[in-house]
Amino acid sequence: MARRRLLGDAFWAGVFALPTEELEVVRHCTLTPDDLALVAAKRSPHGRLAYALLLLTLRHPGRALEAAEVPPALMTAYVARQVDADPTALEVHRLRPQSRREYLAELMRQGGFRSFGRTEARAIVAWLTAIAGSRRTPAELATTLIEELRRRRILLPTPGVLEGLIHEARARAERVAHRALTDGLDVARLAELDGLIAAAPGGSPSRLAWLRGASVSPAAANLHGLVERLRAVRALGIERSREAAVPPIAFDALAGEGLRMTAQHLRDLAQPRRGATLAAAVLRLEAELTDAALLMFDKLMGTLSRRAEQGATEGAAGALRDAQAHLRLLARAGRAVIAAREGGTDAADAVEQAVGWAPFLRAVAEAEDLARPEAIDMRAELVGRWPTMRRFAPALLETFDFEGATGTAGLRKALAVLREMDAAGRRTLPDDAPTGFIRRAWRPFVIGGAGKPDRRAWEVCVLSELRDRLRAGDVWVRGSRRYRNFEDLLLPRPTFAALRAEGPLAVGVAEDIEAHLASRQEALEAAMAEVAALAGAGRLPDATLDEDGLHITPIRAEAPPEVKRFAADAYALLPRIRITDLLLEVDGWTGLSECFTHARSGRPAPDRAALLTAVLADGINLGLTRMAESCRGPALRQLAWTHDWHVREECYAAALARLIEAHRALPLAAAWGDGTTSSSDGQFFRAGGRGEAVGDVNARHGNEPGVAFYTHVSDQFGPFHTKVIAATASEAPHVLDGLLRNGTGLRFAEHYTDTGGATDQVFGLFALLGIRFAPRLRDLKDRRLYTFRNRRPDLTLRNAPLMMPCRMSACGGGGVGDGGGGGRDRS
Incomplete structure (x- = not known):
């Protein structure tokens, strides 16, 4: 039975081809002194040339030069110069077949070459x-x-x-x-795995389809559905340690097959492939269900927090409206007391005559109620939503074991107490319930007048703190990929020690911390002195720094109106073309369709038209069904199969990298930049249809749910990396992803973001990588900049800030502080 072809003729032709480019010829056809000594033993010039060419061809590409094969002219001329022969000698004096065989036998014997057997x-x-x-x-x-x-x-x-x-x-x-x-799975365990794909009676979906069909829309009932599926997966007893028994790429491939194939196709697989595929799918499902449940808990708590904040705001506004009458009464009473004090009369009588004593007492009581912090604080509103949390919190705590850093010991102990209370059905807190984890802002709501915590407020505080610690990475769950221990993502200590022993680390700072800090302080002080001198002379570009603070000239549009007219005229010259034709043409130039390989075999898609149609359906957000209805090409089944097996995130990344490399090779791209600088920013897209259920609501973009696309663009206007993030997520943690994981050959020296992409940690990481970070910051005058505690006192301008952010990023040593600290230095 003939095997399926893996690679095309063009690939193999390139493997067996002799070098034709100058750099390749120099690399593969340069003879060593030992080679020249062997070649010199041949008496005739054409013999020396033929002998040398045979030797070099055995080395690269690794085959024998055919009898009638003519090497490229550039290769022949380069070798001929080395052996002192005329490049045309082979044309005049053909090598006899017997001499060729003798030469090859001698070269293989002396060079250690072997035939394939x-x-x-x-x-x-x-x-x-x-x-x-x-x-x-x-x-x-x-x-x-x-x-x-x-x-x-x-x-x-x-x-x-x-x-x-x-x-x-x-x-x-x-x-x-x-x-x-x-290995080690008994017959009963394998039978349980096969039960996942067994045909259900009445045409119902298989158990594997049920496990894969969990809803991720944030709701208490859906969280229970995720927990139920997770328990069913754990009941199968497939140890997580089995994932480490195979390489990650092989495991991902098997897990992807198990989660992508239908139950019918999985039943057709033979053992042990069927068992391995199902085991990998179960392990991947456990991780995905764990992440989905924890993320849903995060979103549910976030939704309750937003509603509590809105309720507190509305309640405060309503209470203020209701209290206006009491405030007017208190104001009259206050004026009466002031007048009585100045006239030397009795204050109580003055209040009685002005407003009446009973109304005055009622107004004071109302004012006291409004003055309580919990009356207008969102935490009080959140405590009022305790019954809603009880709908999902017990199932969450029963399902997951939370681990964490040392500083979270009190919180983890509280979680254990809460889990035990739920299991036993107790309604009162034990006397030794932990309270050390409660933050100062929460204490007025949790700790009562007798010094004992309120059950409801304590539980809400525990869950709120759990959400915050999960997001911060201080608490993690084993088996999760999203909420795992940060230490698992770092190099093991023995590996790091081995890297240091091999030589200098590939970082952009000195490994000696004292030397690094000394150099940064010297550079910082030099920059501060320069800024102070320029500020004193009033020569800071586009800025004024004096006793009144920092004033920056707003950035104006640099493009004159003529440029807009020229751009419109240039676009008018472009031909109108169908997007499908354009996609086919670009694919012909770049071969981007070759990047969409089959998830199992690794081969390109057999039907290029179907592949590009599926890609286009993703690109214009039309969907496969509507795309199949609107085009006369592939049917829906063909599009769905192609999309399931050939369209993946890593395929898009590889295709984008190929497009960027082709774009960089165009001479016109150099007119925009040299490809060493880049910028990144997020863009919000509203979600519709099923996406509304999983989209996040961001107050900046209104109350409609959606997601954010965080995109990196080079100075040649090539969008070399795009990542989908939650609309509520901070952009800063994703800034480095595009620079380090873009798959292109771009190497950047400088990167720009807006305020959302700038944090102190990003400044520090950029310095370690040796990349200049130059964010454009909002409200710069309200920020404090880091300095060294022992800075020179002669570099101050009274209480004004001393350094521009571009100078700071040029030094590569610091970040921007988000307020606080008053006039003190912060290190």
Whole structure:
């Protein structure tokens, strides 16, 4: 049975081709002194040239030069100069077949070259099997295989044989992964896994479909549904340690297949592949359900907090309206008391005559009620929503074990107490209920007059603090990918120690902290002195710094009106073209469709038109159903299959990287910039249809739910990275993602953001990476800048700030403080 082709003829032609570019010729065709000594043993010039060409061809591309094959002219001329021969010698004096065979035998004997045979095939397949476990794409495996054959000086066999080696290595790697995931699973456990895909009576969906179909819309009932599914997954007893038994890429591939394939297709798989695929899918489902449940808890608490804040605001405004009459009465009573004091009469009589004593007492009582902090604080409103929290909190606490840093010990103890109370059905708090975790702002609402905590307020405070600590990363859950221990994302200490032992770390700062701080202080003081001198002379560009503070000239539009007219004329010259034709044309230039490989085999999509149609449906947010109805091309089933198996986030990232690289190669791109600077910003998109259920409400964008797209753009106007984030999320943690994980060859020296992308941590990380961070900050005059505590006293301008943010980022040493601290230095 013929195997399916993995790679096209163009790829293999490039593998076996002789070098034609000058750099390639120099790299692969330069003879060493030992080579020249061997070549010099041949007496005739054409013999020396033929001998040298045969030697170099054995090394690269790793095959024998054919008898009638003519090497590229550039290669022949370069080699001829080295062996003192005429490049046309081969044309005049053809090498006899016998001499060619003798030369090849001699070169293979002296150079250690071997022909490819069964022994070499067994050895190379065993070696490639380990590689195939962590590298999935055929192109990667082929490139690795060819390099290894060249390194071992084994002549390359035909493309069909090479593809057969890749097929065999991949099959073996899959069998190894299957055994690793199913090793130790008894027959009963495998039967439980098969029960996930068993046909349900009455045409109902399989249990696996039920597990995959959980709603992620924030609601108490949906959280219970996630918890129920998570318990069902855990009941299967597949240990999480099995995931570490196979390479991450292999596990992701198996888990992706299990979650993407239908139950019918999974039933058609043979063991142990079926068991391994289901085990990987179950482990991935456990992590995804864990993340979904914790994220839903976060959103539910956020929704309750927003409603409590709105209720507190509305309640305060209503109470103020209701209290106006009492305030007027108190004002009259106060005037009467003042007049009595000045006239020397009795104040009580004055109040009685002015407003009446009983109304005065009622007004004082009303004022006292309004003066209580809990009367207008959102925490009091949040405590009032305790019954809503009770609908989902017990299930959450019963399902998850929360771990955390040392500083969260009190909170974790409170969670354990609350879990025990829910299990026992107790309504009163124990006398030793922990209260050390309660923040100062919460204490008036939680701790009563007798010094004992109120049950409802205490529980609401526990849940609110849990949400905050989960978001901060101080509390985590094992098995979660989103809420896991931050230490798990760092290099292990032994690995870091080994890296340091190998040489300097790849960071943009000195490893000696004292030397680094000394250099930063020197640079900072020099910048402060320069700014102080310019400010004293009134020569700061676009800014004034004096005793009254910092005043910055607003940025004006630099483009004159003529530029807008020119842009409109330029766009008018562009031809009107169908977007489908444009997509096909760009694909013809760049081959971006090759990046959308099959999730299992790694091969490109067989139907390019169907693939690009599915991509277009994503791009214009039309959906596969409406796209199939509006075009005369592929049917819905074909589009759905192509989208399920060929369209993934990593495929989009690879295709975008290919587009950016093609854009960079255009001469016109250099007119905009050299590709060393970039900027990033978020854009809010409202969600519709099913997306409304999972979108976040951001007060900045109104009350309609949606998500934010955080996009990085180079100075050549290429959007090289885009990431979907929650509308309520801070942009700052995502700034570095686009610079470090874009898949392109771009290397940036400077990056710009707005205020939302700037935090002290981002400043510090950019300094470590050696990239200049230059954010555009809002309300700069209200900010305090970091300085060293022992700064020189002669660099001050009374109480005014001393340094512009661009100077600070040029030093690479500090960040912008968000207020606080008064006039004190902060280090």
